[in-house]
Amino acid sequence: MTAGCAGGRLTIDLGALQDNWRTLAALAPGSECAAVVKADAYGVGLPEAVQALTRAGARTFFVAHLSEAAIARAAAPDSAIYVLNGLPPGACAAYAAVGARPVLGSTEEIAEWAGFVAATGAAESAAIHFDTGMTRLGLSPEEARALFAAGGPGFRPSLLMSHLACADEPDRPETERQRALFAELRALAPDVPASLANSAGNLLGKTAGGDLGFDLRRPGVSLYGSNPLRARSAELKPVVRLEARVIQLRQAPEGTPVGYGGVERTRRPTKLAILSVGYADGVFRAAGGADGAPGACAYVGDICCPYIGRISMDLIAIDVTDAPENTVKRGDWVEILGDHVGVDDLARASGTIGYEVLTALGRRHARRYV
Known part of the structure; x- marks a missing residue:
């Protein structure tokens, strides 16, 4: 729609988006800075955001659904694209066709993906999600320990991850408990890259017990100019x-x-x-x-x-x-x-x-x- 007839006009500053990614990436240069672009890149436009972030240097993207992964894949042909909401039944071939990596959060999902890899020799990998305290998606600690005690998932995961529940409130002890538990579970497969920090975790950086960054950080809302950690200033530009x-x-x-x-x-x-x-x-x-x-x-x-x-x-x-x-x-x-x-x-x-x-x-x- 042209601005001449619209009731509102929305200007999206892709340069500011790129600058925010660079600012967030610089917070922990020892780990990779990915970009969460789900929900149409938080409303700013998925293909436009992915293309801009790719030019800035982002190489790993997270979306919520396979439909979003297909759009992101067209915008970033060579990037790793993870689908946070897991693997719907019977969807393995569709994920492989897009080159999307499901984030597997249940034993059923892991078994289905392992069977697909064994049957087809598919090269596409997947992430495994541990629930360390969000009580939403992911293997419980007991399920994770049992899985690796039995020999592992049947394929090599590309990522182990969990999600912080309270990192936007720096004084909450849950964040350190989650970090410690994730470090323990990550040790079940120490050669697999690990990811814990979301936007708030990335800005918080560490707890008294250690670094939240691990190998890959997943900023989302902070890329778009919102600071979820009001107690910590960040030079984020409005997008x-x-x-x-x-x-x-x-x-x-x-x-x-x-x-x-x-x-x-x-x-x-x-x-x-x-x-x-x-x-x-x-x-x-x-x-x-x-x-x-x-x-x-x-x-x-x-x-x-x-x-x-x-x-x-x-x-x-x-x-x-x-x-x-x-x-x-x-x-x-x-x-x-x-x-x-x-x-x-x-x-x-x-x-x-x-x-x-x-x-x-x-x-x-x-x-x-x-």
């Missing part, structure tokens, strides 16, 4: 800029209810700008304002213009009373995300996390890549 079109300006007397339910009333004679985006475009309803509970801010130049009233599916009202005269007119664009409002800022105003803000960015915006 997305979202602007909304002003479609109407109106004056509202003091005490006028605005939006659905009239949950917020103007506190003074107010100039409103109505923006042509809403929660269908990834600006969460919870970011709206109510009496006694101010909403997020859009920006006109350097002026904070608070959301007023509930956000609806396609529209947001903002208070532009304090913007200089004649600086806002019908057809203008105002900042929703950008230099003044980061992904994490909008997330906090919405009662959520940067991951959800990024992945919710709608497809109605006019997109451009720079």
